[in-house]
Amino acid sequence: MVIVFIVNSILFMGRPNDRYGFIRPPVDNTWDESYGEPEEQWFDQRVDHFNKQDNKTFKQRYFVEDSHYKTGGPVFLMISGESEAGTFWLTNMTYMGEIAPKFGALAVVLEHRYYGKSVPTPDLSTENLKYLSSELALKDTQQFALYLMKKLSLEGSKWVVFGGSYAGNLAAWFREKYPNIAAGAIASSAPVEAVVDFMGYAGVVSESLGKECSDNIRKAFIEMETLLKTPEDVIKLRKTLNMCGTFDGKNINNNRLLAFNLMGTISHAVQYNLHLDVICKIMNDSSVGTPLERCAKVLGVNHTKPCDEVNYNDMIKASRNTTIDPKMMERQWLYQACNEFAYFVTTDLVNNPFGHNVPVEFWVQMCADMYDKQFTAQSIQKSVDRTNAYYGGLKPKVTNVVFPNGSLDPYHALSVLHDLNNSTKAVVIENYSHGGDMWGSTPKDTQSLRNAHKLIEQQIAEYIK
Structure with missing residues (x-):
């Protein structure tokens, strides 16, 4: 046994x-995982955004999937969390990858500092870990978005950020702290209340x-x-x-x-x-x-x-x-x-x-x-x-966010389970687990999951109007 x-x-x-980190695919998934690997790309990111005297930079890794992008369409950015960035997020193995063609979206994954190949220091000594924080990661995301807008002429595109678990926090917090860049966010299984x-x-x-x-x-x-x-x-x-x-x-x-x-x-x-x-x-x-x-x-x-x-x-x-x-x-x-x-x-x-x-x-x-x-x-x-004072805990001051959670997931106890306002929605998916909404649709999906996906799609349509 x-x-x-x-x-x-x-x-x-x-x-x-x-490679999946804290977001696990269903055991009985039927997706074809033999997808083509997108090109590894790099961005020169500041090590310390909050110290103007420190100009050190590091190479931050990202991936882009543009085969379904239509000029002027939105950018779907998956903020990677506490694991190596996964290119599978850009495929129909995931819900973001599945709906990107429908919206004519450019699909992007950004690797989190200190994870995978995006490490700004020569080692992981306690002293060198001082540049590892959610605030710096959010600033990374802002600087990267500005860079990609310029590089790919995306000034007319609206951005929707995605994330799950800790990265779900980052998605909600990015919309909270940088609403001029993110039109909306899908914060899956996000334990926004630190405890x-x-x-x-x-x-x-x-x-x-x-x-x-x-x-x-x-x-x-x-x-x-x-x-x-x-x-x-x-x-x-x-x-x-x-x-x-x-x-x-x-x-x-x-x-x-x-x-x-x-x-x-x-x-x-x-x-x-x-x-x-x-x-x-x-x-x-x-x-x-x-x-x-x-x-x-x-x-x-x-x-x-x-x-x-x-x-x-x-x-x-x-x-x-x-x-x-x-x-x-x-x-x-x-x-x-x-x-x-x-x-x-x-x-x-x-x-x-x-x-x-x-x-x-x-x-x-x-x-x-x-x-x-x-x-x-x-x-x-x-x-x-x-952390709770800075981001707002269970009541972040944010609009245009969906907080999906699985009823089985113990972390839903630290997430937003009720609508915060007319544009910040919460949905609990019965008998689903941590990050269960983030995977592509299958014939086995329950009505509860289908309803959650429908809500997410409707909200994204509103965000990018």
């Missing part, structure tokens, strides 16, 4: 790190799984916590989860990392709507074994394979690697979390399904250990407060 094991293989501290202790995440996961399944997962985590109390029971725990003999249950950070990894794997199955029916069928079947043994089966634990090391210090050491790798995003994203948004998924909610071993202190400790003790609980809270 390997339901969620596939998801676990691409997670780092709760974040997927393959330190995101205990509500587990609450949405519990609701999505249903009471019986959630209760049995809770029992599995309580069983795990009980087995951590004596050396004899730790041996049983190691055997059940196929952990290496170095795990002895005595190190609190190792125990917390174990709980976090297991929680992350199951919760991401909910976040991306991956075989929830099969997961709950196993968790609710007492013939499989104890709740923890059922959980091990869901996790895809395989005793014929080498044991799994669970070591906090090894994880920290790996995350302190400052070498640039275009395929990796872990160190950069956690820095942004510690410095601006937090979004720390914890087990601090009463009666959550995942026990008690992932308190907010675990995340604060990671922030301090990974970035040279730069972050404290106080500094993180102050940064989150500043």
Whole structure:
């Protein structure tokens, strides 16, 4: 049984790190992914827009798809987030790519600074990460838009920006801060409310799984916590989860990392709507074994394979690697979390399904250990407060934005779920996951998704009149 094991293989501290980043395509998609690769292009971007004495620049990568563009048509700009820029956004594999021909739009993807190949510094040391912020990324987007307008003579074209997850925030915030450039924005699954202790995440996961399944997962985590109390029971725990003999249950950070990894794997199955029916069928079947043994089966634990090391210090050491790798995003994203948004998924909610071993202190400790003790609980809270004050949290002062969210997605708890004004619309898509509206149409689309896509299309038509 390997339901969620596939998801676990691409997670780092709760974040997927393959080419799709935090926006996952449906498991049963039928798109042809053998599309032609558009040409890689580069723009000379300032490293620090807010220091007039610093004229350093870096190469920022972007891609353009112009085969359907009609002179005077709009520009659809996908703002890339915390992963390498994906050229698939320009194809009919995605909803933006699908509707671009209908509007005669120029489709563009801009890579976020510090991700993929758009890194402004020689390494990712804590000192060099000081130029990684949402404010600088938004200014990058403005400067890039002005450059492309001039280069391609787009002065008469209206711009609509798209983004999902963190990049969904950027899309909404770009419309908020630079309304003279963006006529509108589609901010998919955008957690615009920064929060330190995101205990509500587990609450949405519990609701999505249903009471019986959630209760049995809770029992599995309580069983795990009980087995951590004596050396004899730790041996049983190691055997059940196929952990290496170095795990002895005595190190609190190792125990917390174990709980976090297991929680992350199951919760991401909910976040991306991956075989929830099969997961709950196993968790609710007492013939499989104890709740923890059922959980091990869901996790895809395989005793014929080498044991799994669970070591906090090894994880920290790996995350302190400052070498640039275009395929990796872990160190950069956690820095942004510690410095601006937090979004720390914890087990601090009463009666959550995942026990008690992932308190907010675990995340604060990671922030301090990974970035040279730069972050404290106080500094993180102050940064989150500043982010919400600057952008407006759940009530950004913005017009011409659509906020689509999936009902299964735990991050919808931090997004805009009700219309803010006549032109800023919210739509919740029933039984859909994180970024579920961003993918191209299929015959399997539900009426709820079709309605959301119809709203998005109607709003874009209004934006570009």
